[in-house]
Structure formats: structure tokens, C-alpha cells
Amino acid sequence: MSQQKSGHVTLLDIARTSGFSVSTVSIVLRETPLSLKVAPKTRKHIREIAKKLGYHPDAYAQSLRRRSTQTIGILAFDLSDPFCIPVLRGIHQRLDQTGYLPLTMDAQARRDLFDNYLHLTLQRRAEAVIVIASWVFEETNLLGDVRKNNVPIVILGRDLTARGINSVLVDNEAGGALAMRHLRELGHTRIAVIRGPQQMCDSEPRWQGIQRVAREQGITIAPQLVFELPALADPASGFEGGLHITRQMLASGRPFTAVLAFDDLTALGVVRGLTAAGIRVPQDCSVMGFDDILPSEVATPSISTIRQPLKEMGIEVAEWALNGIARGSATGATRPDEPRLHMPAPELVVRMSTGPAAA
Amino acid sequence: MSQQKSGHVTLLDIARTSGFSVSTVSIVLRETPLSLKVAPKTRKHIREIAKKLGYHPDAYAQSLRRRSTQTIGILAFDLSDPFCIPVLRGIHQRLDQTGYLPLTMDAQARRDLFDNYLHLTLQRRAEAVIVIASWVFEETNLLGDVRKNNVPIVILGRDLTARGINSVLVDNEAGGALAMRHLRELGHTRIAVIRGPQQMCDSEPRWQGIQRVAREQGITIAPQLVFELPALADPASGFEGGLHITRQMLASGRPFTAVLAFDDLTALGVVRGLTAAGIRVPQDCSVMGFDDILPSEVATPSISTIRQPLKEMGIEVAEWALNGIARGSATGATRPDEPRLHMPAPELVVRMSTGPAAA
DNA sequence: GGTGTATATTCAAACGTTTGAATAACGTTG
DNA sequence: CAACGTTATTCAAACGTTTGAATATACACC
Numbered sequence: 001m002s003q004q005k006s007g008h009v010t011l012l013d014i015a016r017t018s019g020f021s022v023s024t025v026s027i028v029l030r031e032t033p034l035s036l037k038v039a040p041k042t043r044k045h046i047r048e049i050a051k052k053l054g055y056h057p058d059a060y061a062q063s064l065r066r067r068s069t070q071t072i073g074i075l076a077f078d079l080s081d082p083f084c085i086p087v088l089r090g091i092h093q094r095l096d097q098t099g100y101l102p103l104t105m106d107a108q109a110r111r112d113l114f115d116n117y118l119h120l121t122l123q124r125r126a127e128a129v130i131v132i133a134s135w136v137f138e139e140t141n142l143l144g145d146v147r148k149n150n151v152p153i154v155i156l157g158r159d160l161t162a163r164g165i166n167s168v169l170v171d172n173e174a175g176g177a178l179a180m181r182h183l184r185e186l187g188h189t190r191i192a193v194i195r196g197p198q199q200m201c202d203s204e205p206r207w208q209g210i211q212r213v214a215r216e217q218g219i220t221i222a223p224q225l226v227f228e229l230p231a232l233a234d235p236a237s238g239f240e241g242g243l244h245i246t247r248q249m250l251a252s253g254r255p256f257t258a259v260l261a262f263d264d265l266t267a268l269g270v271v272r273g274l275t276a277a278g279i280r281v282p283q284d285c286s287v288m289g290f291d292d293i294l295p296s297e298v299a300t301p302s303i304s305t306i307r308q309p310l311k312e313m314g315i316e317v318a319e320w321a322l323n324g325i326a327r328g329s330a331t332g333a334t335r336p337d338e339p340r341l342h343m344p345a346p347e348l349v350v351r352m353s354t355g356p357a358a359a
Numbered sequence: 360m361s362q363q364k365s366g367h368v369t370l371l372d373i374a375r376t377s378g379f380s381v382s383t384v385s386i387v388l389r390e391t392p393l394s395l396k397v398a399p400k401t402r403k404h405i406r407e408i409a410k411k412l413g414y415h416p417d418a419y420a421q422s423l424r425r426r427s428t429q430t431i432g433i434l435a436f437d438l439s440d441p442f443c444i445p446v447l448r449g450i451h452q453r454l455d456q457t458g459y460l461p462l463t464m465d466a467q468a469r470r471d472l473f474d475n476y477l478h479l480t481l482q483r484r485a486e487a488v489i490v491i492a493s494w495v496f497e498e499t500n501l502l503g504d505v506r507k508n509n510v511p512i513v514i515l516g517r518d519l520t521a522r523g524i525n526s527v528l529v530d531n532e533a534g535g536a537l538a539m540r541h542l543r544e545l546g547h548t549r550i551a552v553i554r555g556p557q558q559m560c561d562s563e564p565r566w567q568g569i570q571r572v573a574r575e576q577g578i579t580i581a582p583q584l585v586f587e588l589p590a591l592a593d594p595a596s597g598f599e600g601g602l603h604i605t606r607q608m609l610a611s612g613r614p615f616t617a618v619l620a621f622d623d624l625t626a627l628g629v630v631r632g633l634t635a636a637g638i639r640v641p642q643d644c645s646v647m648g649f650d651d652i653l654p655s656e657v658a659t660p661s662i663s664t665i666r667q668p669l670k671e672m673g674i675e676v677a678e679w680a681l682n683g684i685a686r687g688s689a690t691g692a693t694r695p696d697e698p699r700l701h702m703p704a705p706e707l708v709v710r711m712s713t714g715p716a717a718a
Numbered sequence: 719g720g721t722g723t724a725t726a727t728t729c730a731a732a733c734g735t736t737t738g739a740a741t742a743a744c745g746t747t748g
Numbered sequence: 749c750a751a752c753g754t755t756a757t758t759c760a761a762a763c764g765t766t767t768g769a770a771t772a773t774a775c776a777c778c
Binding site: 369393 | 763766767
């Protein structure tokens with residue numbers, strides 16, 4: 001049998017077994033133009049041996065030689081956030097057609113891991129970096145090393161165009177507006193709002209959208225019915241937050257017929273709180289979420305929500321990364337274009353948790 | 360400025376900038392024993408230049424030279440299956456201490472992608488492969504090439520010891536028994552069971568556990584109240600299945616006070632079906648799930664379920680992978696030990712969806 | 719002044735590939 | 749038969765890194 005040193009089958013193993021040189025073997029297996037000039041019999045022979053030995057070209061050696069790793073680093077801020085998976089799906093879909101391999105890393109909402117993985121990404125010579133950061137994302141010295149090694153970078157979930165980074169994120173203002181308009185059309189006027197945590201960049205624009213529609217529709221949102229989630233790193237904490245705030249709302253005694261929650265998990269917490277108090281959803285009170293994650297769909301009542309086109313956003317961001325790579329190699333240096341911003345419109349998903357305002 | 364060819368900062372760049380040789384720079388940056396003999400002034404100087412230039416060692420060149428990639432391939436059958444994330448977390452946790460980088464790939468429940476990624480894993484010279492395959496996982500020619508390249512392989516979610524592969528999976532028999540015993544202790548005797556799809560390896564042992572406890576407790580499960588989910592690739596299809604089967608159950612008119620569902624999504628489908636028919640959970644009918652995924656926790660009523668120690672299983676499987684690597688390098692060839700099987704006990708999680716049997 | 723030792727730095731080979739240039743073998747042609 | 753074209757295969761350098769062996773310098777010792 002072949003006498004490999006590394007335990008892996010190499011071109012040399014095939015060369016020795018077949019009696020041809022390493023070059024010939026490479027040419028045949030890579031199907032270089034030159035391989036057309038190799039006798040068909042030889043080609044067949046070499047390919048058979050490669051298959052029999054279970055040969056797989058060494059991506060490391062190939063990359064070193066070709067000076068391209070065919071890799072794109074994907075840095076997810078927290079994979080357990082249901083937000084991430086559809087985005088990844090979109091990225092994969094776009095990348096699968098290209099031969100680029102996504103190198104996915106999960107920072108688990110930890111700043112130290114995030115920085116760590118960023119270094120790893122550079123070490124692994126990813127040709128571009130995609131950052132998925134829906135949740136808290138303290139500024140890091142991203143720009144420094146990534147720029148120095150002129151690796152194109154794109155971010156999904158935050159607007160960092162101010163830092164010169166191409167960004168894709170949902171149009172949160174439009175989303176807030178969509179949610180508010182839906183409740184208004186159902187006849188609700190006394191609407192409680194649970195805003196997102198201050199630190200989260202999504203919070204403010206959603207609130208702006210809500211207020212805009214309120215103004216347009218000539219209704220006022222009582223300040224006593226506006227609440228704010230506490231800042232917590234754990235994305236699942238929204239549920240507890242929603243539950244807790246609902247208890248407060250009910251205790252205050254102030255009447256309302258609908259709750260507009262910051263996200264789906266918060267909305268699910270609200271449903272729990274209302275149900276515990278004997279208030280039926282949606283007959284007695286409507287509840288509105290944001291994000292459209294799996295639990296909203298399978299809960300009973302299912303949650304009406306605002307859907308982000310996550311998959312499409314993933315495709316878009318992958319496209320940008322590929323563009324960045326293409327541009328980089330074409331000009332030799334990424335010229336500092338005006339950074340681009342893409343804010344796709346979200347979509348209203350009407351389910352069971354919203355209904356006409358009670359008389 | 361440095362005149363790199365590849366766009367990346369290399370040792371050569373640092374050497375030229377600092378006036379020392381590539382070797383010296385490498386020795387200093389790698390902090391080899393030899394580096395103790397390099398003048399402190401020189402060391403400092405070199406390190407500063409490296410930092411200033413934003414140098415990151417090229418993992419590809421390193422791996423080639425060191426003949427070790429410090430990479431473990433993780434092949435998830437479907438990342439959107441909530442089952443996967445906690446497992447990944449466990450794997451990460453164990454691996455983070457070791458310097459090994461998990462190379463995670465999502466086969467999206469597609470056979471072709473799975474095979475594809477397996478090849479990629481070998482090309483990328485992963486030193487071990489972890490397969491996470493909770494859902495359908497048709498036999499592939501895994502064994503062939505992976506074995507030929509003597510890469511240790513471990514699987515989580517199926518028992519493949521018969522094929523000589525170390526396997527970790529929850530004790531499904533015990534889980535089924537746990538669920539059944541819980542319902543029995545609440546006084547239920549007329550229990551409907553929704554079995555998993557035939558093709559899924561978890562289905563049979565769970566069913567065995569259920570039957571064992573039924574026998575022990577001297578109750579019989581009416582064959583008319585035993586249903587089976589259809590085989591579908593989409594892990595989220597359990598919800599539809601549960602809903603559909605519930606409608607059948609109700610239509611049949613046969614009385615029952617509890618439903619033991621194959622998994623959580625199925626249970627959520629059952630709740631939807633029952634609620635739609637005006638049957639209250641758990642007052643009129645209890646519902647039991649299996650898996651403990653996020654939706655079960657945040658739905659109202661939350662779902663009583665059987666929790667798999669997914670994170671611990673991830674840690675275990677990572678441990679085995681590391682062992683496999685250590686052993687391989689020690690002996691030069693993996694000797695065909697008796698493959699190991701680890702079946703951790705699951706845990707009962709009592710929530711809101713189960714209660715005393717109605718009189 | 720030759721030999722030895724400690725200190726500081728560099729040489730050069732190797733890892734597995736790819737690929738432009740070189741070579742060999744074999745007609746064909748002038 | 750020498751010069752040339754094809755055709756089929758191999759040489760050798762390079763990618764960026766690591767590292768055992770080699771070298772160079774200084775400094776003492778007998």
C-alpha cells in the first residue's frame with residue numbers, strides 16, 4: 001500500500017503507484033488544457049488509481065500555490081439567535097454556485113470570541129468577511145487589521161456605512177410602521193408599545209416608524225404605555241422581558257387593547273403574561289411581534305409579526321462579498337468607494353394573535 | 360510600504376522592513392525556545408513591525424509545513440433543526456480550550472450537499488470529522504474515503520457502531536419510558552401516541568420505552584390511538600403532521616386524555632389541533648413532547664417534554680474526536696478498536712401542557 | 719594562537735500543489 | 749539526414765512557513 005507520511009493520500013502516492021510523474025498526475029486530475037495531450041489510457045489509469053486510493057487534493061497546498069483560498073469568513077454574533085440561520089441559508093445559496101466555502105464562526109454573543117474569530121478569519125486567509133450582527137455589537141477594531149490585509153468586509157444587521165463598511169439591514173422604520181398600521185386598521189387605539197433595549201440599533205428606527213404612523217392616523221400613544229426592554233446579551237431574554245413588562249402593564253390598571261412588542265420572543269412573553277391573567281389573545285387583546293422566528297409560527301395562538309427577508313438579505317450580502325473579492329483582484333487595491341447601504345422592506349405576516357379591537 | 364504580492368502581509372515583508380532574516384522573524388513571532396537567544400531589542404523591534412503591518416501568519420502555509428491543520432470538520436445534517444445549535448455549543452466549548460477550529464458545514468438535509476461537504480472536509484484536511492445527524496441520514500460512502508485517509512470520525516444522533524463508528528445519542532428508550540411514566544403518574548390511561556416516521560432511527564426505541572412502561576403499569580395502548588408521522592425531509596414538518604393527525608384522532612371519536620407526541624414540534628401541532636377544536640390543554644387533554652427546543656419553552660401553554668443533554672453530548676463527541684486525533688498520531692494508524700457507544704439519559708421537563716387526567 | 723564555549727543569526731530543505739518551460743520520442747519533410 | 753512539428757511527459761520553481769543544522773562573532777582558557 002501507499003506509504004504516506006501524513007496519513008493522507010498525496011499526488012506523490014498516486015505518481016508512485018501509477019509510475020507517472022507528479023506533474024502528469026496533477027495535470028490529469030486537474031483537467032488542465034494540457035491534459036488533452038495525455039494519452040486517454042494514461043488518464044483513465046491515473047484517475048482510477050486516484051479513486052482507489054481515496055485521493056483528495058490538499059486544499060492547503062492548493063491555496064498556497066494558487067494564492068487563493070476560495071473561502072469566505074462568516075462571523076455570526078450568536079448562532080442561537082434564530083435570526084441567523086435563514087441568513088446563513090441565503091449566503092450558502094449564493095456561495096454554493098461559486099465554489100467559495102463559507103467558514104462559519106459563532107461568537108456566542110461574546111466579545112472576546114468575536115475578536116478571536118476575526119483573527120482566525122484573517123489567518124485562514126478568508127478572501128472576504130461577512131459579519132452577521134443582529135444583537136449587541138460593540139465596536140471592535142475590525143477596521144484596522146482587516147483593512148491592512150485588504151480583505152473586503154460586509155455587515156448584515158447594522159448600518160456601519162459611517163465606518164466605511166457596506167451594510168445590509170432591514171428597513172426597521174418601515175417595519176415599525178407596518179406593525180402599527182396593521183393594529184390601527186383593526187381598530188386599535190389604546191396600544192401599548194414595548195421598545196427594544198437602548199443599546200440595540202434596531203430599537204430607535206422601529207419606534208420612529210410606530211410614531212410616524214400614530215401621527216398620521218391621529219392617535220396618541222400614552223407615555224405610560226411605552227416600555228423598554230432591559231439590555232441583556234442573551235437573545236432569548238426577550239421572553240422574560242415581555243412577561244415581566246406585561247405584569248407591570250396589567251398592574252398599572254391602564255386599559256389597552258393591543259401590545260406592539262419589539263420582537264417575537266417578547267411578544268410570546270406578552271402572550272404568556274396576558275393568558276396567565278385570564279386575558280384572551282386575540283379576543284381581548286392583540287399582540288404583535290417582529291422577526292418571524294419559528295416559535296411564532298408554531299405557538300398557539302401563532303404570532304402576527306413583521307418578517308425580514310432574511311434569506312434575500314443573505315444572498316445580497318454574499319453577492320457584495322463576492323463583488324468585493326472580484327474588485328480587489330482586478331484593481332490590486334480596494335478603492336474607497338462610497339460604502340453602500342441596502343435596506344430591504346419587511347413584510348407583514350398576519351396570524352392568530354391579532355384581531356379586531358374589542359368594543 | 361511593503362510590496363506584497365498576495366495582498367497579505369508575510370514574514371518576508373516583516374523581514375525586509377526590519378532588516379532581519381525571515382527565519383529570525385519567524386523564531387521571534389512563534390516564540391520558539393530559540394527566541395530566548397535573540398536580543399530583546401531585536402525581539403521588540405520585530406514584534407512592533409509585525410503589529411504595525413497587521414501581520415497574521417498564513418494558516419495554510421503553517422499547516423502545510425507543520426502537517427497539522429488544527430481543524431475538525433463538523434457536518435451538521437440540518438442547521439435549522441433546533442437540535443443542532445446546543446450540540447454545536449458543546450463542541451465549541453470543548454474545542455475552544457484546545458486551539459482546534461471547528462469547520463462547520465450545513466448539509467441542509469440534502470444528500471448531495473452532505474456528500475459534497477464530506478469531500479470538502481477531507482480536502483480541507485480536517486483531522487477528525489464529527490457528524491451531527493438527528494434527522495434522516497441515508498447511508499453514504501462515508502466509510503470509504505474517510506477511512507482511507509484515516510481520519511477519525513464520530514457521529515452524534517445515530518448508532519453506527521455496527522459500521523465501526525463511535526456514536527453518541529440519547530437513550531431514546533429511557534426517554535420514551537420517562538414520558539409515559541409521567542403521564543401515567545398523572546393518572547392518564549387512555550393515551551394516544553404519535554410515533555416518529557419509520558425511517559428515523561429514534562422512532563423505534565422511543566416506542567419500545569413507551570410500551571415497556573405501559574406493560575409495567577398494566578395499561579394497554581389502543582392500536583387505534585397509535586399514529587405515525589409521515590417521512591418528510593423537513594424537520595419543521597412535524598408541526599403539520601401533529602396537527603393533521605390530531606384532526607384524525609378527533610374525527611375518529613375515540614376518547615383519550617393525553618397525547619404523547621414524537622417530538623416537540625409534533626406536540627405543538629397537537630396543541631394547535633386540540634385548541635382549534637375547543638379542547639383545553641392541559642385541563643381537557645395533556646400533551647407531551649420530546650427534545651426541548653425553544654418553541655416549547657416560550658409557547659403558551661409551554662410543552663412538557665423530554666430533554667436531551669445536547670450540550671453534554673456535544674462535549675463528549677468533541678472529546679472523542681480529540682482522542683481519535685491523539686491516538687492516530689501516536690500509533691500511526693487507527694487500530695480498529697471496538698467502536699464505542701454512549702447513550703446519556705434524558706431528563707423529564709414538566710411544564711404547562713401536562714396535568715392530571717380529567718375525571 | 720589554537721581550541722572551546724556561549725551567544726546571535728541565517729541557510730536551506732521540506733510540506734503538497736500547480737504550471738511555464740524544457741525535454742524526449744517520433745514521425746515528416748526538404 | 750538534418751531540421752522541424754507534433755505529441756506526450758517531466759523538470760523545477762514557487763507559494764509562506766518552520767526548524768535542524770550551520771555559520772559567524774565574541775570571549776575566554778590553556
